Structures are given as C-alpha cells and as structure tokens.
Amino acid sequence: GNSVTQMEGPVTLSEEAFLTINCTYTATGYPSLFWYVQYPGEGLQLLLKATKADDKGSNKGFEATYRKETTSFHLEKGSVQVSDSAVYFCALSGNTGFQKLVFGTGTRLLVSP
Amino acid sequence: DTGVSQDPRHKITKRGQNVTFRCDPISEHNRLYWYRQTLGQGPEFLTYFQNEAQLEKSRLLSDRFSAERPKGSFSTLEIQRTEQGDSAMYLCASRVTGATDTQYFGPGTRLTVL
Numbered sequence: 001g002n003s004v005t006q007m008e009g010p011v012t013l014s015e016e017a018f019l020t021i022n023c024t025y026t027a028t029g030y031p032s033l034f035w036y037v038q039y040p041g042e043g044l045q046l047l048l049k050a051t052k053a054d055d056k057g058s059n060k061g062f063e064a065t066y067r068k069e070t071t072s073f074h075l076e077k078g079s080v081q082v083s084d085s086a087v088y089f090c091a092l093s094g095n096t097g098f099q100k101l102v103f104g105t106g107t108r109l110l111v112s113p
Numbered sequence: 114d115t116g117v118s119q120d121p122r123h124k125i126t127k128r129g130q131n132v133t134f135r136c137d138p139i140s141e142h143n144r145l146y147w148y149r150q151t152l153g154q155g156p157e158f159l160t161y162f163q164n165e166a167q168l169e170k171s172r173l174l175s176d177r178f179s180a181e182r183p184k185g186s187f188s189t190l191e192i193q194r195t196e197q198g199d200s201a202m203y204l205c206a207s208r209v210t211g212a213t214d215t216q217y218f219g220p221g222t223r224l225t226v227l
Contacts, residue, residue, distance in 0.1 A: 043204065043221050045218070046215050046217070091155070099144075100158040100169070101156070101158065101216060102158070103155030103156050103157070106153075106154070
C-alpha cells in the first residue's frame with residue numbers, strides 16, 4: 001500500500017538557518033504530494049502541494065519538488081523564522097478512488113532566536 | 114470564517130461512556146473524511162463520505178465506531194463504550210470533487226478517556 005517516510009525530529013535550528021525536511025514515499029500510480037503544517041494547539045493547514053512529477057510547490061518561502069525518480073518530496077526553506085516552529089507532515093493521495101491522505105509521522109521544527 | 118468546524122474541541126469522558134463528535138464541512142464540499150491522530154503520529158484515515166453515502170471505512174474503525182452524514186451536510190462520529198485506547202485527536206476534512214483538490218481540515222476534537 002501507499003506509505004510516507006519522514007525524517008525524525010525534532011529539528012532544531014537558529015533563526016535564518018537553512019531548513020531541509022526529508023520525505024520519501026511509496027505509491028502505485030501517480031500520487032499528489034502535500035506538506036501540511038500544524039502549529040501548537042491548531043489544526044492541520046496545507047502548506048504546499050504538487051500534483052505531477054517535476055512540479056514545484058511553494059508557499060511562504062517554503063518549497064518542495066516532486067521527484068518521481070527518487071520518490072521524494074523534500075521540504076526546504078532558505079531562512080527560517082521563530083514563527084516557523086511547528087510540526088510538518090508530508091502526505092500523499094492517489095488521484096483515483098477515494099483519494100484519502102496517507103501521512104508521515106511528522107517532523108517537529110524548533111527555531112530559536 | 115467559512116472553514117471546516119468541529120464540535121466539541123475537547124471531550125473528557127470515562128471509560129465505557131458513549132461520545133459523539135460533529136463536523137461541519139465547507140458548504141460546497143461534497144467529500145468528507147474523518148481521521149484520527151494519536152500523540153506523536155500523523156493522522157490516520159478512518160472513513161469517507163461522498164455526499165450522504167459512506168463509501169469507505171478503515172479497518173481502524175471498529176464496530177464501536179459509527180459515522181453518519183445525513184443529507185450530505187454535517188457529519189457525526191460516535192464512539193460507543195469508549196476505551197482508553199480511543200484517546201486521540203479526531204480530525205475532519207472536506208473537499209470538492211476533482212482530481213487534485215485539497216482537503217481542508219477542521220481544528221479537531223481532542224478526546225481523553227479516563
């Protein structure tokens with residue numbers, strides 16, 4: 001079945017550092033890929049998505065590129081802020097059927113001033 | 114704000130009691146999903162509705178769980194005879210029909226079973 005593997009956290013960075021959170025997936029067909037973010041005490045918010053190979057999703061300075069050859073969708077940001085501290089979830093959904101989301105276990109990011 | 118809403122936000126109950134959660138999706142969204150998230154884990158799919166029809170249920174959804182979506186609007190998730198292992202965040206998401214449309218999540222209902 002479909003699955004997502006994320007790097008374990010927490011990831012601890014200083015403000016303005018470069019961020020990478022690795023995500024790889026296993027899926028049949030051509031899934032859509034997502035990054036969701038969960039701030040403390042809040043629900044999941046879509047951060048960015050990509051729906052086909054080589055697409056780059058971007059939002060709020062975050063980027064991720066859909067790499068079919070390496071089955072990866074790594075999240076990057078050039079300069080993190082304290083306000084980026086949150087839990088980040090990589091997820092996929094098939095493009096047929098019920099299109100439920102399959103999530104990774106999440107990666108906690110802690111950014112210090 | 115016309116996002117997905119869930120009620121209650123928090124529920125504390127004693128083992129063996131029944132609980133019911135409500136989800137109000139975004140009004141034009143015909144697809145509705147329930148997920149469960151335990152501490153330190155990603156959300157796991159529970160069940161899916163298209164309009165009023167429940168079209169898929171996960172094996173995680175034991176016989177003690179039931180979900181409805183009357184008239185294809187709001188949805189309810191009921192857990193009967195709660196167990197401590199049911200303690201989790203229950204998340205609802207909705208979307209419109211389309212190959213790549215996004216699921217929008219509500220704030221969740223945190224259930225604690227004592």
